[in-house]
Amino acid sequence: MIKKHDICRVASLEPLAKDTYALTLKVNGDMLKYFRPGQFAHIRLPHAGEHLLRRPISVNTIDREAETMRFAFLIQGEGTRRLSQCRPGDELDILAPLGQGFRVKESHQKIWLVGGGIGIAPLLSLRDTVPGREYTAFLGYKSREYAYERKEFEGFCKAVHVTSDDGSIGEKNFVTEALRRELEKEKPDVILSCGPLPMFRSLKRVWEEDGRDVETQVSMEQHMGCGTGGCYTCTCMVAGAMKRVCMDGPVFDIREVKL
Incomplete structure (x- = not known):
C-alpha cells in the first residue's frame, strides 16, 4: 500500500x-x-x-x-x-x-511547458522526474516582482519564453500569445500546462486555432475540501460528466475539459 x-x-x-x-x-x-x-x-x-x-x-x-x-x-x-x-x-x-499527474509517454520527446503565475511551480518537477527530453518553457508572470524560478527553467530548457502583464519582465503579452507565435513555426509532441482558468481558456483558443494536432494536458486549479474524492467540492465537467479534480485530475486532456 x-x-x-x-x-x-x-x-x-x-x-x-x-x-x-x-x-x-x-x-x-x-x-x-x-x-x-x-x-x-x-x-x-x-x-x-x-x-x-x-x-x-x-x-x-x-x-x-x-x-x-x-x-x-x-x-x-x-x-x-x-x-x-x-x-x-x-x-x-x-x-x-x-491526484493524477501529467501523462508523459516515451514518444513525447519534444515537450512544451506553459505556466501562469503560481501554476509555473509544478512544471519544474519535470526536470527531476523526466530527464533527457527537449523542453521549451513559456512562463507568464504578473510582473517582475512576482517572477520566480526563471533561471531554473533556463537550466534545463532549450528555450524559455517569458511574458508579464505589465512588461516589466520579458515580453508584455499573454503567455498564450507567445505560445501561438511558436506554434506557427513548429509543433511539439505534447504541451503540459498549469495556471489559472482564464489562461486555460486562452490556451484552448490558441490550441483550437493553431495546435489541434498537438496533445495538450492541463492541470486544473480548484478549491478542495478533503482532497481524496469524498466531498465532491472540486468537480468540473470533463467529457460530458462531472469529474473530481482531486482524484480524476488535476490533469485533464484539453479536448475533454470544459473551460
Missing part, C-alpha cells in the same frame, strides 16, 4: 518573489517513489484553529537522495499566510502524492 499520509518535518522555508515562498519538507521514501509530475499534497495548516481544511499545493521539485519535497506557493489568504510562517523543524501533517 502506498503511504500517502505522514507527519513531515520542515527542512526550509525561503522567499522566492513577492508573496511567494518555497517550503521544503523531509518526506518518507514512498511519497517520492510514487510521485508523478503534476501531483499535489494536501497540507494541514499549522495551528489551524478555525481553519480546518487542508490546503492543496502542487509539488514544485523533489530530491530523492535528500528525501525532500519542495512546494512553491503564493500567499492568497489566511491559510497560506500561516504556512509562510513555518520554521525549520516544524512538523506538518500532509497527504501526498495525490
